[in-house]
Amino acid sequence: MANLAITSYKFLAMDPIANPYTPNAGSRPPELAGREGQLEQFAVLVGRLRAGRTEQSMIVRGLRGVGKTVLLNAFENQAEAAGFLTFYHELTPDSNLIEVLARDCERALERLSLGAGLGARIRAALEHLRTITLTGPEGFGIAVDLGDADEGTITEDLTDLFLQLGAAARERERGVAVFLDELQHVEEVHYRSLISALHRATQKELPIAVAAAALPQIPFLSGEARSYAERLFDFPVIGNLEREAATSALIDPARRQGVDYSAAALELALEWTAGYPFYVQQLGKHAWNIAARSPIGVAVIEQAIPAAQASLDRSIYEVRYQRATAGERRYMRAMAELGDGPYRSGLVAEGWGGSVTSASPTRQQLLAKGLIYATEDYGFIDFTVPRFAEFMRRA
Ligand SMILES: Nc1ncnc2c1ncn2[C@@H]1O[C@H](COP(=O)(O)OP(=O)(O)OP(=O)(O)O)[C@@H](O)[C@H]1O
Numbered sequence: 001m002a003n004l005a006i007t008s009y010k011f012l013a014m015d016p017i018a019n020p021y022t023p024n025a026g027s028r029p030p031e032l033a034g035r036e037g038q039l040e041q042f043a044v045l046v047g048r049l050r051a052g053r054t055e056q057s058m059i060v061r062g063l064r065g066v067g068k069t070v071l072l073n074a075f076e077n078q079a080e081a082a083g084f085l086t087f088y089h090e091l092t093p094d095s096n097l098i099e100v101l102a103r104d105c106e107r108a109l110e111r112l113s114l115g116a117g118l119g120a121r122i123r124a125a126l127e128h129l130r131t132i133t134l135t136g137p138e139g140f141g142i143a144v145d146l147g148d149a150d151e152g153t154i155t156e157d158l159t160d161l162f163l164q165l166g167a168a169a170r171e172r173e174r175g176v177a178v179f180l181d182e183l184q185h186v187e188e189v190h191y192r193s194l195i196s197a198l199h200r201a202t203q204k205e206l207p208i209a210v211a212a213a214a215l216p217q218i219p220f221l222s223g224e225a226r227s228y229a230e231r232l233f234d235f236p237v238i239g240n241l242e243r244e245a246a247t248s249a250l251i252d253p254a255r256r257q258g259v260d261y262s263a264a265a266l267e268l269a270l271e272w273t274a275g276y277p278f279y280v281q282q283l284g285k286h287a288w289n290i291a292a293r294s295p296i297g298v299a300v301i302e303q304a305i306p307a308a309q310a311s312l313d314r315s316i317y318e319v320r321y322q323r324a325t326a327g328e329r330r331y332m333r334a335m336a337e338l339g340d341g342p343y344r345s346g347l348v349a350e351g352w353g354g355s356v357t358s359a360s361p362t363r364q365q366l367l368a369k370g371l372i373y374a375t376e377d378y379g380f381i382d383f384t385v386p387r388f389a390e391f392m393r394r395a
């Protein structure tokens with residue numbers, strides 16, 4: 001009887017309903033592995049802002065599927081737990097960052113429930129803004145009309161809004177944290193305004209933080225804005241999980257339900273996933289569903305790999321491939337045929353059958369679609385999704 005009880009427990013543990021893995025964009029993994037450094041850095045940031053000190057905020061950069069969104073969500077939870085009012089946005093090519101931020105300021109001012117005195121003071125201080133109008137008799141309704149306002153005007157208005165909001169938050173012993181995912185879509189002018197406004201708020205030691213995530217290429221900044229940005233933000237790059245983190249990402253969620261992996265199964269899984277978080281989740285999911293009992297053995301992983309690959313092809317590679325035109329696909333194939341990236345644009349153009357100049361429009365379109373990016377080394381490009389080259393060679 002005792003035996004039967006154990007067997008049925010194990011059977012239940014492998015139930016697909018109990019499957020702990022999360023191979024979906026932005027879903028919080030059961031084990032946020034290998035990001036202790038970034039979480040600690042953000043905890044310090046929040047703590048220092050609360051204490052009236054200043055600290056660099058963070059723009060996390062990384063390729064598709066390495067875990068930027070889940071990390072940003074974890075930051076948001078940390079900020080919330082520390083009593084910050086938080087706002088989260090995923091930017092798109094159509095987003096207007098100034099409108100997004102003004103809207104957040106509006107909601108933050110509301111949620112701070114300012115008394116009549118402080119409320120009136122802030123309204124008076126914001127009356128002269130040109131692109132942002134306060135509406136409504138009582139509250140802080142905000143209407144944004146950038147019209148053809150120049151960068152200087154937009155920046156001044158946003159700065160004043162930040163300064164008033166920051167002062168109000170400080171008075172109420174709160175903080176405000178804005179999280180911007182997919183920051184690479186931001187318009188450069190708006191990005192510069194944000195940086196100037198945040199820079200002023202930081203000088204005044206106000207509790208406003210902006211943390212973001214982006215693909216490796218964020219808008220190029222020059223001159224003054226660049227040196228502000230470098231003082232205001234740290235730009236940590238996240239990538240594939242190290243061996244130890246990949247191991248706990250795979251085995252800890254199962255172990256919590258009494259399921260183990262054999263040593264050989266773990267080895268094969270680590271090798272195949274190469275620590276890429278999306279691969280870890282997808283493989284874990286399939287292995288769990290295929291396995292009949294614990295420990296999960298090497299035969300299960302061998303069977304799970306093609307199934308996981310097919311799911312990954314459908315969920316992350318094919319959708320992107322579909323977005324490319326025939327000409328763009330030909331260019332990507334020329335990249336993939338050179339092996340794994342990064343690739344020298346000149347060599348890709350050669351394989352594609354033209355010159356750098358004639359290939360340039362196609363390359364430009366692929367950059368605009370976010371399928372490839374220009375790496376830090378001048379003249380080099382790579383795919384934004386890890387192992388895209390493998391997919392192209394397979395497809
Ligand atoms: N630290 C981690 N440990 C384990 N799994 C993770 C980790 N980070 C992310 N994942 C998993 O990896 C997948 C991708 O995560 P996420 O969507 O956050 O990536 P992303 O970098 O935002 O991708 P994209 O650029 O496409 O938006 C999800 O399935 C998530 O559960």
Ligand SMILES: [Mg+2]
Pocket residue numbers: 025026068069070181
């Ligand atoms: Mg994301």
